[in-house]
Amino acid sequence: MKPNQIMKHLPHKTIERLSQYRRALLICLDSGKTHIYSHEIARIQHITAVQVRRDLMLIGYTGTLRKGYNVKELIDLIGQIIDATEGINVAIVGMGNLGRALINYFTGKRSHLSIVAGFDINPDKIGNTMSGVPCFGIDEMESVIKRLDIRIGIMTVPGDFAVEVADKLVRAGVKGILNYTPKPVNVPKDVYLEEYDMITSLEKVAFYVKMHEEEA
C-alpha cells in the first residue's frame, strides 16, 4: 500500500503512538544510536513490545531480528505517514504563559509545523513579536489566518472566551483545533478537534495517589 492508503486505516491510538515513537527515536538518534529493538521502544513508552511491533507492521515496517529497527529509516517512514508534505501553519490564540510556553516548546522541534502567528486582546502584546512569533489582535484573526494560510489553531485563552474563539477560528477556515482551555467547545464535522484539560490529568494522578494510600 502507498502511504496515503495506509493512513486511512490507522487507528487514532496508533497515530498518537507513532508520534511518540518518533519522539523517542529522535532522542535515540541524538545519542548516536543507529538501531533499536521493539522492546526498547516499548520500555521508553511504557507499553508492550507486541504493541510496538503491531503498530509498525500497520505502517509496513519490519526490522531485522539481529539488529532491530533502523532508527533513521523509521523516523523517515513515520514522517511520510503522519506529516503533511507541504508543512502546516499554526496559530496560538492567547499569548499568556501557556501560549508562550507552547511556542518555546514547539520551536525548532518539527519542521513541518510552524507557529506563524499569535493572537491576544492585550494592546501591550499586539504588534510585538513574542518568542519569535508576531502577535496580532483577536479582531484581525480572520484576515491574518487567511493571509498566512493557517490551518490549525491552538486555544490558550481563559475558559470564558473558548466558545467565541473556536467560532472565530472555524469561520476563518482552520481545519484543526487544539483546545487547552478548561471549557469544551463544539466545531463542525469537517474540523478536527482535540481537547486537553490539565485538571483532568492532575485529578487522575490524585485519584491513584489516594487509592494507593488507602490500600497501604
Next chain:
Amino acid sequence: MKPNQIMKHLPHKTIERLSQYRRALLICLDSGKTHIYSHEIARIQHITAVQVRRDLMLIGYTGTLRKGYNVKELIDLIGQIIDATEGINVAIVGMGNLGRALINYFTGKRSHLSIVAGFDINPDKIGNTMSGVPCFGIDEMESVIKRLDIRIGIMTVPGDFAVEVADKLVRAGVKGILNYTPKPVNVPKDVYLEEYDMITSLEKVAFYVKMHEEEA
C-alpha cells in the same frame, strides 16, 4: 458498595471522564442549571449518552427520567469518589512559562488539590513567590517535599532535566508524577505516572488536517 469499594473497580477512562463530567457540571451549576440529562452531558463531552449513563451507573448514580440528574448531587458524589478526603499537596518543578501557566490555571479550581511549592534553578526566582506559590531551589526539593507533605510533582522542566527531576521526586517520596516534559521517564511501580506530550497532540491534529485535505 461504599465509595472506596466502588473506586477500586473503576476503569482508567471512567476516572478521566468523571473528572470531565464534574468540570462540565460545575460550569452548569455556575449558570444556574439544577438538573441535567445524560444526553446534555454527552453533547458537552463529545461522547454518547449511553457512555455517560454507564459511567454514572458504575458509581451508583441514577437520575430521574423526568428531570435528569441533580447537578449539585452529582458533583458531590463524583467528589466523594475521586477526591482525597484530606486534600493533596502538589509541587511544580520548573517555574517557567508552563509552570506558571499551570499555577494560574489550577488556583482556586479544586479545593482538595493545592500547589504549595515551586522549584527552579534560576537564582532570580528562588526565594520569591510567583503567582502566589513560593519558589525553592532544586537542591532543596527533598527536604521541602517532606516538610510540606507534598505527594504529587508536576514536571515542567526542559527535557534534558526530566530523568534527574523524576528521580529526585521519587526519592523525596511523592506518589504521583505528571510529566509535561518532552522526555518519557521511568518510575517505580508504587508511583503513579501520567505523561503528556504537547507535540503528540499537535501532530495528531495535523495528521487529520492532512487526511482531510487529501480527501477533499
